[in-house]
Amino acid sequence: xxxxxxxxxxxxxxxxxxxxxxxxxxxxxxxxxxxxxxxxxxxxxxxxxxxxxxxxxxxxxxxxxxxxxxxxxxxxxxxxxxxxxxxxxxxxxxxxxxxxxxxxxxxxxxxxxxxxxxxxxxxxxxxxxxxxxxxxxxxxxxxxxxxxxxxxxxxxxxxxxxxxxxxxxxxxxxxxxxxxxxxxxxxxxxxxxxxxxxxxxxxxxxxxxxxxxxxxxxxxxxxxxxxxxxxxxxxxxxxxxxxxxxxxxxxxxxxxxxxxxxxxxxxxxxxxxxxxxxxxxxxxxxxxxxxxxxxxxxxxxxxxxxxxxxxxxxxxxxxxxxxxxxxxxxxxxxxxxxxxxxxxxxxxxxxxxxxxxxxxxxxxxxxxxxxxxxxxxxxxxxxxxxxxxxxxxxxxxxxxxxxxxxxxxxxxxxxxxxxxxxxxxxxxxxxxxxxxxxxxxxxx
Amino acid sequence: xxxxxxxxxxxxxxxxxxxxxxxxxxxxxxxxxxxxxxxxxxxxxxxxxxxxxxxxxxxxxxxxxxxxxxxxxxxxxxxxxxxxxxxxxxxxxxxxxxxxxxxxxxxxxxxxxxxxxxxxxxxxxxxxxxxxxxxxxxxxxxxxxxxxxxxxxxxxxxxxxxxxxxxxxxxxxxxxxxxxxxxxxxxxxxxxxxxxxxxxxxxxxxxxxxxxxxxxxxxxxxxxxxxxxxxxxxxxxxxxxxxxxxxxxxxxxxxxxxxxxxxxxxxxxxxxxxxxxxxxxxxxxxxxxxxxxxxxxxxxxxxxxxxxxxxxxxxxxxxxxxxxxxxxxxxxxxxxxxxxxxxxxxxxxxxxxxxxxxxxxxxxxxxxxxxxxxxxxxxxxxxxxxxxxxxxxxxxxxxxxxxxxxxxxxxxxxxxxxxxxxxxxxxxxxxxxxxxxxxxxxxx
Numbered sequence: 001x002x003x004x005x006x007x008x009x010x011x012x013x014x015x016x017x018x019x020x021x022x023x024x025x026x027x028x029x030x031x032x033x034x035x036x037x038x039x040x041x042x043x044x045x046x047x048x049x050x051x052x053x054x055x056x057x058x059x060x061x062x063x064x065x066x067x068x069x070x071x072x073x074x075x076x077x078x079x080x081x082x083x084x085x086x087x088x089x090x091x092x093x094x095x096x097x098x099x100x101x102x103x104x105x106x107x108x109x110x111x112x113x114x115x116x117x118x119x120x121x122x123x124x125x126x127x128x129x130x131x132x133x134x135x136x137x138x139x140x141x142x143x144x145x146x147x148x149x150x151x152x153x154x155x156x157x158x159x160x161x162x163x164x165x166x167x168x169x170x171x172x173x174x175x176x177x178x179x180x181x182x183x184x185x186x187x188x189x190x191x192x193x194x195x196x197x198x199x200x201x202x203x204x205x206x207x208x209x210x211x212x213x214x215x216x217x218x219x220x221x222x223x224x225x226x227x228x229x230x231x232x233x234x235x236x237x238x239x240x241x242x243x244x245x246x247x248x249x250x251x252x253x254x255x256x257x258x259x260x261x262x263x264x265x266x267x268x269x270x271x272x273x274x275x276x277x278x279x280x281x282x283x284x285x286x287x288x289x290x291x292x293x294x295x296x297x298x299x300x301x302x303x304x305x306x307x308x309x310x311x312x313x314x315x316x317x318x319x320x321x322x323x324x325x326x327x328x329x330x331x332x333x334x335x336x337x338x339x340x341x342x343x344x345x346x347x348x349x350x351x352x353x354x355x356x357x358x359x360x361x362x363x364x365x366x367x368x369x370x371x372x373x374x375x376x377x378x379x380x381x382x383x384x385x386x387x388x389x390x391x392x393x394x395x396x397x398x399x400x401x402x403x404x405x406x407x408x409x410x411x412x413x414x415x416x417x418x419x420x421x422x423x424x425x426x427x428x429x430x431x432x433x434x435x436x437x438x439x440x441x442x443x444x
Numbered sequence: 445x446x447x448x449x450x451x452x453x454x455x456x457x458x459x460x461x462x463x464x465x466x467x468x469x470x471x472x473x474x475x476x477x478x479x480x481x482x483x484x485x486x487x488x489x490x491x492x493x494x495x496x497x498x499x500x501x502x503x504x505x506x507x508x509x510x511x512x513x514x515x516x517x518x519x520x521x522x523x524x525x526x527x528x529x530x531x532x533x534x535x536x537x538x539x540x541x542x543x544x545x546x547x548x549x550x551x552x553x554x555x556x557x558x559x560x561x562x563x564x565x566x567x568x569x570x571x572x573x574x575x576x577x578x579x580x581x582x583x584x585x586x587x588x589x590x591x592x593x594x595x596x597x598x599x600x601x602x603x604x605x606x607x608x609x610x611x612x613x614x615x616x617x618x619x620x621x622x623x624x625x626x627x628x629x630x631x632x633x634x635x636x637x638x639x640x641x642x643x644x645x646x647x648x649x650x651x652x653x654x655x656x657x658x659x660x661x662x663x664x665x666x667x668x669x670x671x672x673x674x675x676x677x678x679x680x681x682x683x684x685x686x687x688x689x690x691x692x693x694x695x696x697x698x699x700x701x702x703x704x705x706x707x708x709x710x711x712x713x714x715x716x717x718x719x720x721x722x723x724x725x726x727x728x729x730x731x732x733x734x735x736x737x738x739x740x741x742x743x744x745x746x747x748x749x750x751x752x753x754x755x756x757x758x759x760x761x762x763x764x765x766x767x768x769x770x771x772x773x774x775x776x777x778x779x780x781x782x783x784x785x786x787x788x789x790x791x792x793x794x795x796x797x798x799x800x801x802x803x804x805x806x807x808x809x810x811x812x813x814x815x816x817x818x819x820x821x822x823x824x825x826x827x828x829x830x831x832x833x834x835x836x837x838x839x840x841x842x843x844x845x846x847x848x849x850x851x852x853x854x855x856x857x858x859x860x861x862x863x864x865x866x867x868x869x870x871x872x873x874x875x876x877x878x879x880x881x882x883x884x885x886x887x888x
Contacts (some may be wrong), residue, residue, distance in 0.1 A: 007616035011490065036483035040615035043487035046455065171484035172451035 002027065003037040010044040018057035025061035025160040035167055042164070042173040050178035055220060056227045058178070062186035065160035069107055069136055071143060071192040077283035078105040078143075080191055081275050082184055083199035084207045084217070085117035087351035087358075088242030091199065092120045093256035094264065094272045095279070100148035101299050101308035104283040107143050107191040108150050109157065113372075114169075114365050116205070116355025118249065121152050126250035126329050126374040130318030148312050158186045166368075177213065181220040189228055195282030196225060196232045197275050200433075203240030203426050205351025211236065211431075218433040226435060233278045235441075236431035237271050241349040241384050244268035248363050248377015248398060250329040257326050260306040267383075267428055273297075274429045330375035332398035336405045338412045340388040347419035349384055357411025361404050373400055378408065382416060384425040446471065447481040454488040462501035469505035469604040479611055486608070486617040494622035499664060500671045502622070506630035509604035513551055513580055515587060515636040521727035522549040522587075524635055525719050526628055527643035528651045528661070529561035531795035531802075532686030535643065536564045537700035538708065538716045539723070544592035545743050545752035548727040551587050551635040552594050553601065557816075558613075558809050560649070560799025562693065565596050570694035570773050570818040574762030592756050602630045610812075621657065625664040633672055639726030640669060640676045641719050644877075647684030647870050649795025655680065655875075662877040670879055677722045679885075680875035681715050685793040685828050688712035692807050692821010692842060694773040701770050704750040711827075711872055717741075718873045774819035776842035780849045782856045784832040791863035793828055801855025805848050817844055822852065826860060828869040 006016055006024055016024075024041075027033045050058065071078050079099065083089055092110060100106045110120035110132075121132045132152045134142075142149035153162065161183050168174050188196050198221055200214040201207065208214050218234035225232030237243075244265045246255035258264055259272065277292035286292035299305040310320040322328050358364045362373035375398060382394035394416055397408030427442035450460055450468055460468075468485075471477045494502065515522050523543065527533055536554060544550045554564035554576075565576045576596045578586075586593035597606065605627050612618050632640050642665055644658040645651065652658050662678035669676030681687075688709045690699035702708055703716065721736035730736035743749040754764040766772050802808045806817035819842060826838035838860055841852030871886035 004614065004616055007487075011487065011616050034614075035478075035480035036611060037615055039480040039484040040487040040617060043451075043455065043484040044491070044616070047488070047491045167480060170448065170478075171481055172448055172455050172488070173484060 003033045007041045010048055013048050016054055021057040021061040025065050029065045029160040039171045046173045046176045052223055055178040055182050059182040059185045059224055062158045062161040063189050066158045067136055067156040068190040069192045076105045077194050079195045079279045079283050080108055080193055081197045084201050086201045086239040087205050087355040088244045088247045090252040090256045091272050094259045095276055096148050097309035097312055098305040099276055099279050101305045102295055104285050105143050106148045109153055109191055116352045123249045123252050124150055126253045127318040127322050131316055142315055146312055157190045161186045177217050177220055185224045193230050197278040198234035199275055200234050200236045201239035202236055203238050206239040222435055234433040235274055235429055238426035238428050239351055240426045242351050242354055245379050245381055247354050248358050249374040251377045254326040254329055257323055260309055262300050270428055332375040334399045334405050336397045337393045338395045340390055340392045340394050342418055343390045344418040344420055345422040346382045346384050346386045347423040348417035350415045353415035360407045361399055385422050447477045451485045454492055457492050460498055465501040465505040469509050473509045473604040483615045490617045490620045496667055499622040499626050503626040503629045503668055506602045506605040507633050510602045511600040512634045513636045520549045521638050523639045523723045523727050524552055524637055525641045528645045530645045530683040531649050531799040532688045532691040534696040534700045535716050538703045539720055540592050541753035541756055542749040543720055543723050545749045546739055548729050549587050550592045553597055553635055560796045567693045567696050568594055570697045571762040571766050575760055586759055590756055601634045605630045621660050621664055629668045637674050641722040642678035643719055644678050644680045645683035646680055647682050650683040666879055678877040679718055679873055682870035682872050683795055684870045686795050686798055689823050689825055691798050692802050693818040695821045698770040698773055701767055704753055706744050714872055776819040778843045778849050780841045781837045782839045784834055784836045784838050786862055787834045788862040788864055789866040790826045790828050790830045791867040792861040794859045797859035804851045805843055829866050
């Protein structure tokens with residue numbers, strides 16, 4: 001009866017009170033509200049929207065449906081980074097050990113890949129032995145000793161959100177700003193953060209391609225953070241092409257290790273440093289962006305970031321020698337170079353096509369219980385705006401077998417466009433959003 | 445995947461094609477689309493609306509998800525009446541035998557009571573032995589021989605609608621004009637009609653209390669009928685007070701028998717004759733309203749309507765002597781007169797309160813599997829606008845026990861209001877809606 005009353009109220013544009021959100025989230029998590037009622041309610045939320053107090057109350061309700069990482073006793077800043085997801089986006093793999101090595105706690109609860117975007121947990125698990133499943137107590141111990149734990153959302157964290165997210169995925173109610181914001185923030189607040197940096201992707205490969213929608217999400221998350229004593233800063237970054245060169249789980253792990261050793265591609269480093277600066281500033285570990293950048297470059301140059309990653313890998317059951325010898329990562333059986341079919345400017349490297357291509361190779365999921373081949377993917381050296389001659393190598397396909405190579409070649413033919421005129425890509429880091437408002441960092 | 449695509453399209457205000465409605469209805473009826481996806485889709489339909497071609501396609505899809513009564517071979521007009529539902533609305537019980545006795549086939553598939561409104565099937569089942577469950581073939585045989593079958597929606601009829609209606613009831617998606625219209629018409633078209641008369645209730649006890657919404661429903665049903673070669677005419681009638689005097693299953697059956705024998709209350713007869721005239725005109729059995737009225741009055745005066753009801757009762761397993769001796773209907777254990785607590789004008793007899801009061805007595809349902817006590821209810825002789833003295837009898841409570849009498853008394857105290865000034869009730873039959881448009885029959 002409660003659920004039906006709330007469905008009808010939200011359907012008619014009415015307001016749901018904090019106690020009602022709490023009762024609904026608890027009842028749903030406990031199985032007292034059937035999926036079909038929650039589905040109807042979520043569609044009403046999608047179409048009618050949630051106001052700020054409702055979004056706040058839903059976040060709280062989902063957060064308190066489960067446990068939290070209580071880390072206040074650490075007396076250390078605790079900062080996480082969240083990305084809205086993209087292709088080739090391995091920033092977390094570089095940033096978590098790098099920032100943790102600088103004395104800031106990074107309790108990084110991540111997800112798995114679904115659809116065209118990859119997931120941090122899958123990439124980490126390409127390291128032999130690496131275990132991302134742990135109870136909250138173990139995550140706490142790791143954060144205490146190493147400033148970092150790289151783990152998945154446990155059953156204990158925001159169970160109402162877990163169940164609701166799976167339902168939204170099946171009922172066409174994912175792309176709602178308040179529902180997305182509440183879902184992310186309920187999990188992030190469960191990490192016991194003192195600050196959060198948000199990487200809002202825009203462009204054709206982003207979850208919310210339009211800038212306006214990305215800014216709206218950032219604004220909503222910033223408000224939620226302010227309501228919960230967790231300041232949030234967001235950067236808008238480009239996802240009209242993959243980030244870095246490697247796309248695929250083990251391939252991205254390898255590129256991240258290179259990045260931690262000072263050999264990362266320029267675009268990956270630019271985004272990593274931009275987000276890392278915000279983390280260090282939120283933590284109070286640096287006073288200016290220039291100081292933050294200098295700290296990070298130093299940690300990479302002197303090897304302390306890479307060494308810190310080794311310690312984290314070891315603590316999570318992985319083989320730490322991967323940092324010195326990435327060749328112990330899973331290797332694809334078949335490898336083939338893809339060359340330019342004609343001369344011209346690279347006008348487009350379409351992230352969605354690449355992401356779907358990884359899934360076609362067996363390295364991505366269309367549903368949550370798909371098993372992955374972590375070795376497969378693409379390394380794409382061609383960048384939008386490059387001039388190329390016919391026959392020039394643009395990318396490499398990594399596949400399980402010859403059929404995979406054929407599939408990968410077909411993917412690259414669709415994903416990489418060559419034209420007579422250059423088509424300028426989006427600015428890599430274009431906007432900064434904080435409680436003070438939106439700052440344009442770069443045009444385009 | 446189909447369902448998710450259609451959810452997203454409807455959510456975003458897009459159009460669903462006829463083949464897609466068909467595929468969705470079939471897949472849902474067959475259990476291939478889960479309830480939670482259908483619930484989300486229905487809420488999107490509720491909030492985004494359906495255009496005429498979509499409403500038509502949904503009606504067709506639900507109609508063709510099951511069997512139909514194929515009656516074309518009869519070469520007789522086949523007309524049914526449908527009411528949007530009210531309290532004390534026993535018109536079908538009078539109209540079906542009356543019109544059938546005049547040579548028009550009335551294949552009347554009816555429903556059960558739910559919420560504050562009663563159901564024709566429950567009322568019929570108060571006749572000892574009367575069986576409303578029959579396969580379509582049996583209904584066809586009865587219509588062939590007696591022009592009438594009084595039966596419930598079988599598993600064979602519009603199974604997609606059956607399942608969808610139950611889901612809508614639980615997910616806050618009932619009060620949508622296109623969904624209501626498609627649901628009613630899919631069942632009515634399955635009766636193989638050549639015409640349909642619609643009784644659209646308005647006022648506080650109506651399913652859609654506002655006149656505008658009732659007219660919109662009528663217009664939608666008329667369009668659907670036109671699209672399916674089944675002309676529809678609608679009358680708007682008052683449901684700001686119960687219709688007739690008896691409210692409760694056996695009590696309404698008894699009043700209907702009296703009505704068929706020429707002793708019905710004036711308001712019940714006025715609505716019955718108004719709807720019956722439209723049926724006879726649609727059937728081509730009368731050329732004018734005056735002629736139709738004369739035919740009906742004659743059939744009641746000469747006893748042929750009552751005798752026809754006896755034959756129908758007998759054919760459906762009931763005890764036909766009920767027509768001569770209504771005392772064989774279930775009788776309540778306890779009966780008490782309710783008197784006016786003060787002098788004044790009867791300013792209100794609230795149908796929803798009466799309907800809920802019947803449920804409280806055990807004579808109505810809050811969920812479909814509730815068992816009913818068919819003997820209980822109210823007979824309300826006081827009409828809005830009447831002047832009454834303190835202590836004057838206004839109504840009678842029929843209950844199972846003394847606790848029921850107390851509950852019934854409390855119901856009447858709430859439902860019947862007495863004031864110093866008369867409060868004019870709605871006009872009994874106020875509007876006629878046909879393909880030609882809306883005609884105002886009476887002001888107020």
